[in-house]
Structures are given as structure tokens and as C-alpha cells.
Amino acid sequence: MTSAPEPAHGEERWLTLAAVNTLVSGTFGSSDRVTDETALAAWVREHVPPAMPASAVRASREEFAAVCTAARELLSAIGMGAPLPAAALRRVNRAAAHPMHPAVNAARELQLTPARPVSPVAMLAADAVRLIASGDASRVRTCAAVDCDRMFLQDHRRRIWCSARCGTRMRARRRAARLRSQVAVPAQRRP
């Protein structure tokens, strides 16, 4: 069993990146972190504000995975300069839609309160909507490590790894490959 990887760059700023990275397929990724409702409830407790009512913490894993997949498709399209896939856009927008209850007080101020507790999936979708509409979306990259496809926010141009851990382990792997080739070449030259 692997320990939870360190968060990818940008996960602290965008809930969407943290969510998308629970579903990656790379061996270093965290592909099995949110496999069922219990794991999802634990993830939600870790990532959404503690003030959220307990009833709202329950979330459907299918809905969560669908929003994550759609967000990843949209971010990948933005990264490639491709048009946004319409179905993914609809999925995220629909999940973010949340009925608000309008009320007016004696001072004639408009007050909008959620008509029901906002679910973690709606919260995630709202974060994805904000991320996609922001300048950060075009700086989201996929990790350059061969066995990691986590997404991260490229906050400077030379950053190509999702985390320091991926950078360290890939550099070590390259060093080992270089050493192996240095040892292998003289051996091949023997008559």
C-alpha cells in the first residue's frame, strides 16, 4: 500500500485539482484514494470547510467522479488550445447550479441563501467553473513523470513535475539509467 502522495502544486488553491488528482491512473498517482462512498466522505471531510452540515457531507461517488472526469477533460482541452468539449461543460455547469432562496429584509436588502445545503459535488463543480473561467486554467499541466498523470498549476515556466517528490524520483531514475548505460557500453565493445 502506498502512502498518500504530497499534494500537487495548486491543489491548495483549487479544490478541482485536488479532486481531479484522486482519479488519476499513474502508478505514483492516487488512483485508489476515492474508490467508494466511505473514502469519498473522508476526502470531503479533509477538503471542504468544516462548517458544512453533516447531512451535506454525503456525496455520490458517481457524481463526484463524473464532475472530476469532466473537469479534467476541460482542463486538458484548455492546455491543448482545443475547443471545450460541450458535454463536459454542460456536466460541470449543471452540477454547479444550485437553487438560491431570495428574501428581502426590512431595510430592503436582498438576501440570497441556498435553498438547501450545498453538496460537496456542487461545491466542487462551482470551484471548477471558477477555475475554468480564470487565467489559472491555461497554466494547468499534467505531470511530466512517465508514471504520473496528476494535474498541477504551473506557477513558473520550468516546473514540469506535479510535486517535489515526482521531480526527485525522476531525476534519480535518469541518473540510474545514465549509470547503467555507462556500464553497458564498455561491455558491448569487448571483442
Ligand SMILES: [Zn+2]
Ligand atoms: Zn507527478
